[in-house]
Amino acid sequence: MxxxxxxxxxxxxxxxxxxxxxxxxxxxxxxxxxxxxxxxxxxxPYEAPAFVRTEGAVPYAELHCHTNFSFLDGASHPEELAEEAARLGLTALAVTDHDGFYGVVRFAEAARAIKLPTIFGAELSLGLPRPQNGEPDPVGRHLLVLARNPDGYAQIARTVSKAQLAGKEKGRPVYPSLPELGEALKDVVVLTGCRKGTVPAALRIGGSAAAAEELDRLVDAFDRDRVVVELIDHADPYDGDRNDALADLADAAGLSIVATNNVHYAKPSRRRLATALAAVRARRSLDEIDGWLPAAATAHLRSGEEMAARFAAYPGRWRGPRSSARSWPSTSSSSRPTCPTGRSPPATPR
Incomplete structure (x- = not known):
C-alpha cells in the first residue's frame, strides 16, 4: 500500500x-x-442472520471491545461483533470505542434482535498533545470506563462531549485531571486497560513500584469498589509476566481482577483488514507498519471456555457490575455477565 x-x-x-x-x-x-x-x-432495520446461538459452559462477558467506529482502529461492524458474541455464547458484550458512543446505536439494535445483553462504555484518551493520525504507535494514556446504569451512561457522554469541545480539533479530546474525572464519573467501573492504560504503562516503564503508584491514583480518584485490574493475553512473550505483576498488584491493593481480550475485530479472518486500517492510520505502507503490529490475529472475540483456559493461572471468577447488563436500552435479559479471572473470588462492585 x-x-x-x-x-x-x-x-x-x-x-x-x-x-x-x-x-x-x-x-x-x-x-x-x-x-x-x-x-x-x-x-x-437490522435483520439478524440465521446462525446457531450456543450456550457457553463458562459464563463470560467481554468487557473491552472496539467497533469500526473507533476509526482506523476497530475492524468489525457493531452488528458483526454482536452476532459473533452470541454465536460464541457470551453472556454479554461491552462496546468501548475511543472517546465516544458512536457505535452503540447499531450495536444496541443488533443486540436486541439476537437477545444479547449489552454493556456500554468508552476508552478515554488522556494527555493527547495533538491528533494521532500519522503515528505508528499513538501516544497518550487510556482509561477504560463502563457504565453501571443509565446515569453512568449519561456521565460518560457528558464527559466525552466536554472533552471533545475542549480539544478544539477533531481527534484531540482534552479531559480534566484524574480526580475531576472521578467526580464526574460516579456511576462507572474503571478498568486498568491495555498497554496504554496508566497502570500497565507505568509497569512497563517504571516497574511494580511505579504501577502501584498509578493504581493508587485510580483508587483515590474513583474509590476502591469502582476500580478493577484488567488482564489481557494476546500470546505476546511479555503478556504472562505483565499479567502476573498486575495480579500481584491487585492482590496487594485488595482489588478485583478481570480478563478481557481487548477486542478489535470479531474473528481472526478480520486481521487483514485491521492491518490495512493500521497502515492507513499511521500513513505508512504495509511493509513499514509491519514491525509495529501484533504478530498474530489474537484481538478477536473468544468463548468463555477459551478465556478460562487462557487464564487458567488465575483461578476464580469476577462478576461484573450489577447494573451493566440490564435492559437499558436494548435487551430484555436479566442475566449478569461473569468473567473467569482472579486468584481469589473477589467481591462484586457495589
Whole structure:
C-alpha cells in the first residue's frame, strides 16, 4: 500500500481485505444508509442472520471491545461483533470505542434482535498533545470506563462531549485531571486497560513500584469498589509476566481482577483488514507498519471456555457490575455477565 495506488473504493478494499464475497449492499443503494441525518434515506432495520446461538459452559462477558467506529482502529461492524458474541455464547458484550458512543446505536439494535445483553462504555484518551493520525504507535494514556446504569451512561457522554469541545480539533479530546474525572464519573467501573492504560504503562516503564503508584491514583480518584485490574493475553512473550505483576498488584491493593481480550475485530479472518486500517492510520505502507503490529490475529472475540483456559493461572471468577447488563436500552435479559479471572473470588462492585 503506497500513495500512488489506482482509485479503489473503500468498500471494495474492505471487502477484499476481509475475504468477503462481492454482494450488493442494500445500505449503499441510493444513499450511504449510515446514522448521519444528512442522508436522504434512513438506515433500514437490522435483520439478524440465521446462525446457531450456543450456550457457553463458562459464563463470560467481554468487557473491552472496539467497533469500526473507533476509526482506523476497530475492524468489525457493531452488528458483526454482536452476532459473533452470541454465536460464541457470551453472556454479554461491552462496546468501548475511543472517546465516544458512536457505535452503540447499531450495536444496541443488533443486540436486541439476537437477545444479547449489552454493556456500554468508552476508552478515554488522556494527555493527547495533538491528533494521532500519522503515528505508528499513538501516544497518550487510556482509561477504560463502563457504565453501571443509565446515569453512568449519561456521565460518560457528558464527559466525552466536554472533552471533545475542549480539544478544539477533531481527534484531540482534552479531559480534566484524574480526580475531576472521578467526580464526574460516579456511576462507572474503571478498568486498568491495555498497554496504554496508566497502570500497565507505568509497569512497563517504571516497574511494580511505579504501577502501584498509578493504581493508587485510580483508587483515590474513583474509590476502591469502582476500580478493577484488567488482564489481557494476546500470546505476546511479555503478556504472562505483565499479567502476573498486575495480579500481584491487585492482590496487594485488595482489588478485583478481570480478563478481557481487548477486542478489535470479531474473528481472526478480520486481521487483514485491521492491518490495512493500521497502515492507513499511521500513513505508512504495509511493509513499514509491519514491525509495529501484533504478530498474530489474537484481538478477536473468544468463548468463555477459551478465556478460562487462557487464564487458567488465575483461578476464580469476577462478576461484573450489577447494573451493566440490564435492559437499558436494548435487551430484555436479566442475566449478569461473569468473567473467569482472579486468584481469589473477589467481591462484586457495589
Amino acid at each position: 503506497g500513495w500512488h495506488n489506482p482509485p479503489v473504493p473503500w468498500a471494495d478494499l474492505e471487502r477484499a481485505m476481509s475475504g468477503k464475497p462481492h454482494v450488493v449492499d442494500p445500505l449503499a443503494i441510493d444513499a450511504d444508509g449510515g446514522d448521519s441525518p444528512a442522508w436522504t434515506r434512513k438506515r433500514p
